[in-house]
Amino acid sequence: MSILDKFLAKRAHGNPNGEMIFMDHIEALRWHIVRSLVVIIIAGIVAFFNIEFIFDKIILGPANKDFIAYKWFCGLGRLLHIDALCMDPVTVQFQNTELSGQFMMSFSASFMIGFIVAFPYVFWEFWRFTRPALTDKELKHTRGIVFWASALFLIGVAFSYFIIAPFTINFFATYKLSPQFDNIITISNYYDTMSDLVFGMGIVFELPILVYILAKIGILTPKMMRDNRRYAIVIIMVLAAIITPPDWFSIFLVAIPLVMLYEAGIVISARLTKEREKKANETLPW
Structure with missing residues (x-):
């Protein structure tokens, strides 16, 4: 029996009408997706009506020389005597090269903000779909998973926005092959970079x-x-070298928390393996 078959069988076990056919599972999943999309769209609509503020103060925030993260880094740099943390203010020039570029980007940005805001609910819907496939003991061990998954996602978003984005934008906005070249960045390129980093x-x-x-x-x-x-x-x-400017400080800035997450994964895996072995020993006849 495949993993999918086991999942469907377990999920059907919690159904009072007996075993669910495959299409029943697809129908249930469809409604979970529909409800998630509705919440994302509602959050996106709210963002759309405030898109000017969102773009000026949030999305373009790391490109602003008064961005709060620059002040934090500069203060930390003075405290640790690391001059590299105190970045020079940068003025980024933007341009739009497509007739409908700004209009279409307002939709794209609204959807992105809507998804970030709605992520806890989206994951909760996903959890509601998978929950019937778990036993009571498994449910006990997964208590709080919606909270932790949402918290980890939002921490990653905040880490990218306040830590990685300022270094990335400051580096690439000031980097020049020749003094004859001016960095005039398209707003779509900036937005794509920010959305890739954040997501x-x-x-x-x-x-x-x-x-x-x-x-x-x-x-x-x-x-x-x-x-x-x-x-x-x-x-x-x-991975850290790809998503950050090519300097060792920025690379380690991203790599260290990722290594910590990997080590946390080892601890989680060891705990689950220990519990599985304990359960197996309890079922032995001797």
């Missing part, structure tokens, strides 16, 4: 949840994660 780190911070799920079904083990730690660190460093 990317939000998803990456879900690593402990992913490890929990994979360890629960026996795909990941603590030994496997420990044995492949060196490769994971290399991958993390490469």
